[in-house]
Amino acid sequence: MTTRWMKPLAGCLVVLFLMAVTLGCKEAEPLPEDTMRAFVEAWRQAQYGSMYDLISADMKQQYTADTFTARYKSIYDGIGMSGLSIQWQPVEPAQDAKSAQGAKTSSGKKTQDQDAGTALYQFHVDMSTFAGPIAYDQTARLVKEKKTDGKTSSWKVRWDSGYIHPKLTDKDKVRVEETPPLRGEIVDRQGLGLAINEVKLEIGIVPKQLPAQPDDAIQKLADLLKMNAKDIQAKLKATWVKPEYFVPVTIISADDQRLEPIVSVPGADYRKKKVRSYPLEEAAAHLVGYIGKISAEELAKYKDKGYQTDDWIGKSGLELAFESTLRGKPGGRIFITDADGKEKATLVRREPANGENVQLTIDAELQLDMYRQLEKDTGAGVALHPLTGEVLAMVSVPAYNPNLFISGVSSEQWKQWSDNPAKPLLNRFARAYTPGSAFKPLTAAIALQNHTLDPDAERSIVGKQWKKDTSWGNYYVTRVSESQSAVNLATALMYSDNIYFAQTALELGAQKFVEEASKFGFGEKWNLPVALDTSTLSNNGKMKNEVQLADSGYGQGEVLMTPLHVAATYTVFANGGTMIKPKLLLNNDEKAVPWKSGLISPEVAKTVTDKMVEVIDNPAGTGHDAQVKGLRLAGKTGTAELKTKKDEAGQENGWFVAFDTEQPRLLTAIVVEQVQDRRGSHYISPKIKSLFSSYAAKKQ
Structure with missing residues (x-):
C-alpha cells in the first residue's frame, strides 16, 4: 500500500520541482513604477535622450528624438529654468476607477486599469525661472508594450507637450518677454x-x-x-x-x-x-x-x-x-x-x-573745475574735505568720453585711444607715484614727534650736494637751491631742501623711520569702491642701506603713494594729529571716521602746518604763486625725479598739496607728469590758486 502511493507522490514532487525551476528562470514581470522612476530621474538630470527612450512607440512616431530633445532644451534654456523638482505617486484605486470612467490625460486617451496594460501616475513639478517660480500638477499615462521579440513586454510613457506644462499643446510655443529695470543713477x-x-x-x-x-x-x-x-x-x-x-x-x-x-x-x-x-x-x-x-x-x-x-x-x-x-x-x-x-x-x-x-561725496562743480585745470596735462588730482574725509573730486588726465561707449566706439576712435602715448584709458588717480618733496612734511612730523628734530635749530648746509661720508662712494644728495646755508625746518620746507630732510631721516634711523612712517597707512588696502594701488615705503618693507633711507626722507628712493593717500596723510595737520579715513559715499548722518588716531600731537601738527603756510605766504616759498588773497593756505610743492642714473636727465613729475587752515573745507593733491621743461612743480601753482579761489567764492 505504501509502495502504491509513493510512486504517484514522487512523480508529483518532480513535477512541482520542475515548475519551480521554470518559474525561477523566467524574467520578473516589469513594473510601471520602474519606468516612471527612470523617466523622472532622467528628467531631473536633463537627460532628454534617455527620456525619449522611455516614451511609447506611438508617441515616437509623432516626435523624433531631435524634436523631443530640442523642445525641452529650448524651452528650459529660454525661461532660465533652474531648481527643477518633480514629485510623483501612483493614482489611488478610487481615483483610477473614476478616471477609467472618462478622465483623460494630456494625450486625450481614457485611463484604463493597470491589468489592461495602463498605469496612471500623478506628478507635481516645481521650477525656478527668470520671471519667478512655476508649479503645476499633471497625470502621466504609462502603457504596456510588447518588445520586439514578441514574448516580453515593457512599460512606456505616453508623452506629449502637456508634460512640459498642462496648458501647452504640441503646436503651441513658449514665449519670453523681459522687462529690464531702470538702472540706478x-x-x-x-x-x-x-x-x-x-x-x-x-x-x-x-x-x-x-x-x-x-x-x-x-x-x-x-x-x-x-x-x-x-x-x-x-x-x-x-x-x-x-x-x-x-x-x-x-x-x-x-x-x-x-x-x-x-x-x-x-x-x-x-x-x-x-x-x-x-x-x-x-x-x-x-x-x-x-x-x-x-x-x-x-x-x-x-x-x-x-x-x-x-x-x-x-x-x-x-x-x-x-x-x-x-x-x-x-x-x-x-x-x-x-x-x-x-x-x-x-x-x-x-x-x-x-x-x-x-550718492557720492563728490562735488560735481569742483570735479569739473579740477578737470579743466588739468585737461591739457598728463596726471591726476584729488580733493578732500580735510575734516570729514569726504572725497570731493578725483580726476585723471588725459581722459575719454564715456558716452562714446553708449553710442558705439568707432574703430578709428579706439585706435586713437590705443595709439595715444599718454594712454587716456589709464586711471592715473589710482596709480602710485613717487611723491618727491610732497613727502617732506611727514618726515618732519615723524622726527618732531620722536624728538629727533628741533624745528628752530639751524643746520649748516653748504653747496648743492652732500653725502654722509666716503662709504656712499659717488652717491650724493642734491638740493635745488644753495641760497641758504643756515637751514631750519621753516627754510627747509620753504626752499624744499632735500639735504635737510635726508639728514633728518638718517637721524631717525631706518628702523624708527619705517616703523613710524608705516603708521600713516603704507601697505594697507583701501576700503573704497574704487580700485587704488597700495602705497609702499620700499619694495620689501625695509631700508637696504643709508642711501635709501636718506632718499626716502625727501620722498624719493622706493617710496610710492597714490594722490589720494598723499592727500589723506595731510589730514593729520588739519585734525590735530589724527588722520581721517577718506570716504566716497555720502551719509549726512555719519561723522568723520578716524583712520589713524593720534599719529602726532596737536603741537607737532600745528608746527608743521605753520611752516607749510610759509611755503605759500612767503615770497621766497616754492608755492608762493598759489597764494590766494583772504585765505591762509598751507601746502607743499614737490618734484619727483625718475632717473636711472644720478647725473642724467629724466622725467620729472610735479606735485602740489594744499589746504585752507582757518576754515578747513578743501584739501587738494595734484600730480602732473613731465614738468621738467615747465618750471617743475611751479607749473602747478596757478592751478591750485584757481581751484581755491573758485571754491572759496562758491562757499561764501
Missing part, C-alpha cells in the same frame, strides 16, 4: 547727475528703405555721424538683420541739430530711447566709468544672476563697483502662444525692481 553730493538715464535719439537704418545702390546713402550718413561707412555696413550685415528691421547705428542727443539732415538720408530713421548718459563726460570718466554690452565671458560668469545676452553691465569705475546696486532686478513674463502667435496663457509674471541710486 550715480549723483554727486547735491544730487547732480554723474551717470543718469536720459532720453536720446537712436539713429538707425531700415534696410528695405535704402536705395538699390546704397553706398552713397550709407556714406552720407557716416559723414553726418562722423563714423566710418564700413562700421555701418558691418552693422547691416549682422546675422539677425532683416529688410524690415530697424538696425541701430549710434546715439545722439535729443537736441542734436543734425537730426533733420540725418533723416533726409534714404533709409535712415530714428527712435527715442532712454540710455545711459554721463553729463560730465571726460571730467569724471575714470571715476564713474561706463557700462557696455555684456561679453561672452561676463555672461558665463554672471548667468546665474539672471543676466541675458543683450544686457548692459558695468565695465569700469563706479559703474562696475556698484553693479549689483545699480542694476536692479529684471522683470518679465513667460507665456504661451498658439500656432498663429495668439497669446493663450501667462504662466508667470514678475515686475522689474529698479536699481538703487548711489
Whole structure:
C-alpha cells in the first residue's frame, strides 16, 4: 500500500520541482513604477535622450528624438529654468476607477486599469525661472508594450507637450518677454547727475528703405555721424538683420541739430530711447566709468544672476563697483502662444525692481573745475574735505568720453585711444607715484614727534650736494637751491631742501623711520569702491642701506603713494594729529571716521602746518604763486625725479598739496607728469590758486 502511493507522490514532487525551476528562470514581470522612476530621474538630470527612450512607440512616431530633445532644451534654456523638482505617486484605486470612467490625460486617451496594460501616475513639478517660480500638477499615462521579440513586454510613457506644462499643446510655443529695470543713477553730493538715464535719439537704418545702390546713402550718413561707412555696413550685415528691421547705428542727443539732415538720408530713421548718459563726460570718466554690452565671458560668469545676452553691465569705475546696486532686478513674463502667435496663457509674471541710486561725496562743480585745470596735462588730482574725509573730486588726465561707449566706439576712435602715448584709458588717480618733496612734511612730523628734530635749530648746509661720508662712494644728495646755508625746518620746507630732510631721516634711523612712517597707512588696502594701488615705503618693507633711507626722507628712493593717500596723510595737520579715513559715499548722518588716531600731537601738527603756510605766504616759498588773497593756505610743492642714473636727465613729475587752515573745507593733491621743461612743480601753482579761489567764492 505504501509502495502504491509513493510512486504517484514522487512523480508529483518532480513535477512541482520542475515548475519551480521554470518559474525561477523566467524574467520578473516589469513594473510601471520602474519606468516612471527612470523617466523622472532622467528628467531631473536633463537627460532628454534617455527620456525619449522611455516614451511609447506611438508617441515616437509623432516626435523624433531631435524634436523631443530640442523642445525641452529650448524651452528650459529660454525661461532660465533652474531648481527643477518633480514629485510623483501612483493614482489611488478610487481615483483610477473614476478616471477609467472618462478622465483623460494630456494625450486625450481614457485611463484604463493597470491589468489592461495602463498605469496612471500623478506628478507635481516645481521650477525656478527668470520671471519667478512655476508649479503645476499633471497625470502621466504609462502603457504596456510588447518588445520586439514578441514574448516580453515593457512599460512606456505616453508623452506629449502637456508634460512640459498642462496648458501647452504640441503646436503651441513658449514665449519670453523681459522687462529690464531702470538702472540706478550715480549723483554727486547735491544730487547732480554723474551717470543718469536720459532720453536720446537712436539713429538707425531700415534696410528695405535704402536705395538699390546704397553706398552713397550709407556714406552720407557716416559723414553726418562722423563714423566710418564700413562700421555701418558691418552693422547691416549682422546675422539677425532683416529688410524690415530697424538696425541701430549710434546715439545722439535729443537736441542734436543734425537730426533733420540725418533723416533726409534714404533709409535712415530714428527712435527715442532712454540710455545711459554721463553729463560730465571726460571730467569724471575714470571715476564713474561706463557700462557696455555684456561679453561672452561676463555672461558665463554672471548667468546665474539672471543676466541675458543683450544686457548692459558695468565695465569700469563706479559703474562696475556698484553693479549689483545699480542694476536692479529684471522683470518679465513667460507665456504661451498658439500656432498663429495668439497669446493663450501667462504662466508667470514678475515686475522689474529698479536699481538703487548711489550718492557720492563728490562735488560735481569742483570735479569739473579740477578737470579743466588739468585737461591739457598728463596726471591726476584729488580733493578732500580735510575734516570729514569726504572725497570731493578725483580726476585723471588725459581722459575719454564715456558716452562714446553708449553710442558705439568707432574703430578709428579706439585706435586713437590705443595709439595715444599718454594712454587716456589709464586711471592715473589710482596709480602710485613717487611723491618727491610732497613727502617732506611727514618726515618732519615723524622726527618732531620722536624728538629727533628741533624745528628752530639751524643746520649748516653748504653747496648743492652732500653725502654722509666716503662709504656712499659717488652717491650724493642734491638740493635745488644753495641760497641758504643756515637751514631750519621753516627754510627747509620753504626752499624744499632735500639735504635737510635726508639728514633728518638718517637721524631717525631706518628702523624708527619705517616703523613710524608705516603708521600713516603704507601697505594697507583701501576700503573704497574704487580700485587704488597700495602705497609702499620700499619694495620689501625695509631700508637696504643709508642711501635709501636718506632718499626716502625727501620722498624719493622706493617710496610710492597714490594722490589720494598723499592727500589723506595731510589730514593729520588739519585734525590735530589724527588722520581721517577718506570716504566716497555720502551719509549726512555719519561723522568723520578716524583712520589713524593720534599719529602726532596737536603741537607737532600745528608746527608743521605753520611752516607749510610759509611755503605759500612767503615770497621766497616754492608755492608762493598759489597764494590766494583772504585765505591762509598751507601746502607743499614737490618734484619727483625718475632717473636711472644720478647725473642724467629724466622725467620729472610735479606735485602740489594744499589746504585752507582757518576754515578747513578743501584739501587738494595734484600730480602732473613731465614738468621738467615747465618750471617743475611751479607749473602747478596757478592751478591750485584757481581751484581755491573758485571754491572759496562758491562757499561764501
